[in-house]
């Protein structure tokens with residue numbers, strides 16, 4: 001029992017904990033060896049209300065950031081790949097559509113997206129533009145009242161099965177560091193839209209990722225105002241980073257639970273290995289890192305729920321939680337030794353999956369730059 005949670009937040013934890021334990025964990029290994037979009041689990045997450053949690057009523061559930069992150073942690077405890085698909089839908093894939101679509105397009109897409117029936121993704125990264133996002137080359141031009149997008153995006157989560165693509169593109173010629181960017185909605189089936197085959201990855205394999213190209217592709221609409229892509233992106237980045245920190249806690253917790261259980265069962269030199277001080281030191285470090293990461297996330301989420309600025313806090317939470325998640329998975333693999341290297345046990349998968357957390361939502365190097373920039377401004 002976490003006494004910092006309200007009754008409602010505790011109930012959300014129990015609901016998603018049960019889903020993760022009973023429905024996600026039993027198929028997580030199979031999804032890793034035979035990667036595919038986990039459609040049934042995605043639909044169940046929709047039934048449990050995950051995709052609508054963070055959006056205002058009446059379309060959404062109007063829950064706080066803290067509640068969304070609790071559910072996110074639990075999904076990642078079940079499988080980081082499944083959680084990555086679900087959070088793409090719940091956050092980046094629906095956010096701009098929910099914030100800016102109007103009229104018929106809104107009626108057609110927003111309720112369906114918040115139920116998980118229409119699937120979304122976000123297209124920012126390009127082959128030559130990763131951390132340096134503002135150097136993107138994809139552009140949009142207006143032709144007889146319709147915006148047409150041309151360019152190439154890569155590493156797009158959920159692209160192989162997405163129905164709607166939130167696309168960042170240049171709409172200005174400014175040479176300033178923050179080129180004028182705008183955001184567009186492109187729907188599957190639009191002329192000139194091509195989704196490449198899934199990229200083979202080290203981990204989070206069931207979270208399918210691919211290249212997407214646009215060739216004079218008509219956008220359904222512009223999302224928000226012309227040239228406002230950079231401020232829009234800045235606003236959602238803190239949410240993405242906090243979400244990634246919550247994913248980190250989920251996979252770290254899974255690694256700790258498995259390592260602890262194993263250390264109680266595995267007998268060497270006549271006693272369970274959890275009786276050896278060096279193993280105890282690993283376990284103590286894992287638990288301490290996990291609790292510290294959770295407090296950082298709760299602190300940043302609390303600031304967000306109070307309407308306070310939380311960009312630096314979200315960066316710190318993501319930096320700490322993701323680095324500690326990788327370290328925790330590594331310590332778990334050490335505790336299991338040869339079995340931590342075997343595909344038969346989930347620990348080697350946790351370690352492969354967790355490395356994604358060091359990249360998605362901004363690399364650790366970039367987060368450190370941002371945090372230091374805030375301090376030295």
Ligand SMILES: Cc1cc2nc3c(=O)[nH]c(=O)nc-3n(C[C@H](O)[C@H](O)[C@H](O)COP(=O)(O)OP(=O)(O)OC[C@H]3O[C@@H](n4cnc5c(N)ncnc54)[C@H](O)[C@@H]3O)c2cc1C
Nearest residue numbers: 122123124125130131132155156157356359361363365366
């Ligand atoms: C599984 C997965 C899913 C993804 N899903 C999506 C998605 O759905 N949509 C999307 O748009 N993108 C997605 N991405 C892309 C992701 O956001 C980028 O990979 C990330 O921003 C880093 O870009 P890069 O890989 O090009 O690395 P680069 O930017 O090329 O960085 C290479 C190295 O240089 C370092 N570096 C770069 N600049 C600096 C600097 N100024 N100072 C110090 N160090 C620096 C980096 O930290 C890194 O170590 C995904 C990536 C992965 C792995």
